[in-house]
Structure formats: structure tokens, C-alpha cells
Amino acid sequence: MGQLHKIGQLAEAAGLTVRTLHHYDRLGLVSPSARTEAGHRLYGEADVVRLYRVLALRQIGLSLEAIGRVLAGDAPLEPLLARHREHLDDRITALRTLRAQLGTVLTAVRGDRRADVTDFLDLIRKVTTVDETMQRYFDQTQLAELAERRERLGEDTIAGAEQAWQVLIPRVRAAVAAGMDPGAPEARELAREWMGLLEQFHGGDSGLRDSLYRMYEENAARVEQEFCGPDQELIDFITRANTTG
Amino acid sequence: MGQLHKIGQLAEAAGLTVRTLHHYDRLGLVSPSARTEAGHRLYGEADVVRLYRVLALRQIGLSLEAIGRVLAGDAPLEPLLARHREHLDDRITALRTLRAQLGTVLTAVRGDRRADVTDFLDLIRKVTTVDETMQRYFDQTQLAELAERRERLGEDTIAGAEQAWQVLIPRVRAAVAAGMDPGAPEARELAREWMGLLEQFHGGDSGLRDSLYRMYEENAARVEQEFCGPDQELIDFITRANTTG
DNA sequence: CTAAGTCCTGACGTCGCGTCAGGTGCAAGG
DNA sequence: CCTTGCACCTGACGCGACGTCAGGACTTAG
Known part of the structure; x- marks a missing residue:
């Protein structure tokens, strides 16, 4: 035997x-x-x-x-494996969004060095709520596209773009405060930079752009307060600079 | 209060x-x-x-x-998050290879419909051991490239390619058995199909091709037995058909 | 006053084992 | 014969983040 x-x-x-x-x-x-x-x-x-x-x-x-x-022969293997694969898919996407959120938090905190623990925690809350909000405005393929582009651009480029917004917005605000004509060449240059940064986000995809606009419109107050985003006055200025240009 | x-x-x-x-x-x-x-x-x-x-x-x-x-302030948050992210990365790659293996098993078992449970299990063993073997012969970027190409081609194309091998190999075997001259036009046609199927795998990447050849050479016996792969005689025939062509 | 809802503490179950604890069996050396 | 050492046995607790009773006290509306 x-x-x-x-x-x-x-x-x-x-x-x-x-x-x-x-x-x-x-x-x-x-x-x-x-x-x-x-x-x-x-x-x-x-x-x-x-x-x-x-x-x-x-x-x-x-x-x-x-x-x-x-x-024991009590369970058919194929449907079980199929279900298991779907389950795996779910876990993988969950882990990936988590990883992406962690990445955002880490780069943000490395960007500014004061690194207080409570700031840290607020930041995490922000990131996760932003992420949830994104999930409501973009569908699965759009989110995948965004993730892919971010991967391609790299963390530094992303951080640079955020910096660029934080620089550009005050410049536009100053222009509005100074009563600049939206048709002026300087205004058109500002609008060009603005649209360029926007394009870095949506990459020319009109679906992404529309979803972004919709999300911004419905959350304008929060964006303005929590992320130092632009207010309606600035947006109008840029819009006019674009249409007159 | x-x-x-x-x-x-x-x-x-x-x-x-x-x-x-x-x-x-x-x-x-x-x-x-x-x-x-x-x-x-x-x-x-x-x-x-x-x-x-x-x-x-x-x-x-x-x-x-x-x-x-x-x-409690006993642990610095940033390094902890960084470590956590690496840990996440590991889990994600593990889950992804697992998902890929499951995908291979499922498509294979859907391809041939006898679906006996023990065949199923042997299949799983094969897939996982093949996967381990691949890990020894291809590095990280190569594996990623292969995975990407498989994604692009789709499951059906992959299954079709495997079918094509199972058809082509007996034809070559028959040609060898019939004593066909490797320089004959029919032999050169067989060699062309052969190289085409190989190209579907390595996609023209010489690094992938060399790793594949090395893996095959060092595991010829197993490939031949377990996967009905070609034996040395067939390979020689194709090689000669190629060089004389 | 009673019935339904909310609260309390304590304890076991989950999943796949790791890790003792306390004991037995077996072969070799002194 | 006794000891030493190794491989084996069973039984039990531990982990991590709670779910799920069990049994009882309190609170609130009718």
C-alpha cells in the first residue's frame, strides 16, 4: 500500500x-x-x-x-469561485481607494510642515469626505480615469497643481479688486492659466468637466470655506474673460 | 455647556x-x-x-x-501612515495576483465543459504553481506588462490562443512524423504561425521572449507532460524551418 | 400602573490558526 | 534501569472588532 x-x-x-x-x-x-x-x-x-x-x-x-x-460535494465550485472573484474585486477597489486617500493625506501633510496631530485628523476627515462626495458625482469609469491620470502625473505634479491654484486664485482676486476689465489681455492670460489648470484635472474629457462643474456648483460654499476655493465673483470674471476673448 | x-x-x-x-x-x-x-x-x-x-x-x-x-500622543502619525500604506500596497498586489489566478481558473474551466471537481482542483494547483514559476522567471515590470496585455486582449483572445496551440502542435507533430523537409513552404507556414502565437505572448519584447525561452528550457519536461506542450523534436523542426526560411 | 423602549454589565462566538501547559511514547546513551 | 531528548497527544486561551444573546434596571408615554 x-x-x-x-x-x-x-x-x-x-x-x-x-x-x-x-x-x-x-x-x-x-x-x-x-x-x-x-x-x-x-x-x-x-x-x-x-x-x-x-x-x-x-x-x-x-x-x-x-x-x-x-x-464533500455539497457546493458547486464554479459559482462559488465566481462569487469569490467578485468579492475579491470589491475588496481590491476598497483597498485602492483607501490607498489613494492615504496618499493624498501623506502628500498634503508633507507639503506643509507644521504637522499638528489634530490638523492631521481634520485633514483625514476632509480627504475622506471629499472622496465620498466625488463618488456621488463621478461614476466608476470616470473615477478610474481620474485615478489613472493621477498615477501618470505623479504626486509632485498634483501637489504642484494645488499650489498653482493657491497662487492663481489670489492673483485673480486682486485683478477683480483692482477693477480689471475682463476683456483686457492680462485678464485673458489669467483665464488661460485657469482653464489650463482645469484641463489638468479633466484632461479634455467633457464628461469629467461637466461632472466637476456640477459638483462645484452644488458644493460651492463648502469648497470656498474649507479649501480656499474661488467664490462666484471670481468665476464670473473668468467666464467673461473667456467669452470676450 | x-x-x-x-x-x-x-x-x-x-x-x-x-x-x-x-x-x-x-x-x-x-x-x-x-x-x-x-x-x-x-x-x-x-x-x-x-x-x-x-x-x-x-x-x-x-x-x-x-x-x-x-x-494619546504616544505614536507619531506620519511614519505610521507611511508604513500602513506600504502594508496596503502589499495586500493589494497579493489580492490582484489572486484575482488573476482565479480569472485564469474560471476561463479555463469554462472553456472545457466537463468540469469535474477533482479536475478543477488539479487545475487550481497547476495555475498557482505556474504562477509561482512565472514569478521566478519574470521580474515585477515584466509581470505587470503581461497582465496589462492580457487585460487588453481579453479573456476570449487568451482562450483562443491556447486553443490555437492545441491545434498547431499536433499539426507540426504530424509534419515531423511525415518527414516533412523543414525548408518546405508548408513547414515555413507552420513556423510562421508558431512565431505568431509566440509573439502574442511576448509582444515583440525581447526581454519577455528571452525569459520565456529560459523558463521553457528549464521546465521542458513539466510543460510537455502537464500542458501537452511541444517536445524538443518539434522545437528543432520549427527552428530549422525558421533558419532555412 | 403597565407596557414598551432604552440602558446596563457580562459573557460567548467569529476565523485560522499560534502558543503555551501538562502529559505520553519511543529510541538511545550512561 | 534510569535519564535525556524528541515527537506526539489533548485541551485551552489569545487575537481583532465587534455581533449577539441573557438577565436585569430604568425611563417614558399612555
């Missing part, structure tokens, strides 16, 4: 611990088909085969209980 | 369960600063602020213990 293995040998051969095999035995997943008279487990070839099947299913992430059902 | 909230109100406002607030209280994360004489918890504004900070850090995925250290 086939070889009989003691539990230590099998554990080492399979790269597991003895405890794990004990665990599988208690769950009825892989039980040795024989014992010595002293009660030591003896695994036969069939047991080893079964163990490797368990490991295969474990490797793709099924729960031990699900593995048990599959090996 | 600020409003005092009972536990149920706070739970509903924060979208948590009462049990969760109990838990945070016992851990000392968020403890109510007052109680009624009957012992009911009363949360003040400061407690609410603290709760929302906890939730911000929890959303990022920190453990409750880590959150406690951060809020």
Missing part, C-alpha cells in the same frame, strides 16, 4: 505546522485514515492528496468551511 | 451600533465624560469630537490599538 506519514513529516513536506494539521483534523477537513496504537496520527496517500486539494482551495482564499463543503 | 447625548442618540448620529460605543468605552478610546445617576452614559461635545477622530483613523484602516496610541 501507500506510504504512511506521521504528522511531523507531513507538516514539513507541505510547509505547514503540526498545529495546522491538528486544526484540519478537528474540523474534519483532513483526518488521518489510521493511528498508531499510541494514538499518533498516520496519514496515507489518499489523505495527502486530500490535504493538497485543501491547500489549493485555501490558496485562492476560500474559507475552511467552504472548502469542506466543496470537498 | 455643550449638549449631552445618550448612547443611543450618539450611535445613530454616528452611524454606529451601541455595542461599538460600549467597546470603545471599555478600550478607553472614547469614554463618556459623565453618567446619569442610574449609570447611563452621557457623551459631551468633547467626547463627540474624540469619537469622530477615532472614526477618521479607523476609516484609514488603523487598528483600534494604534488609534489609541495616536490619540
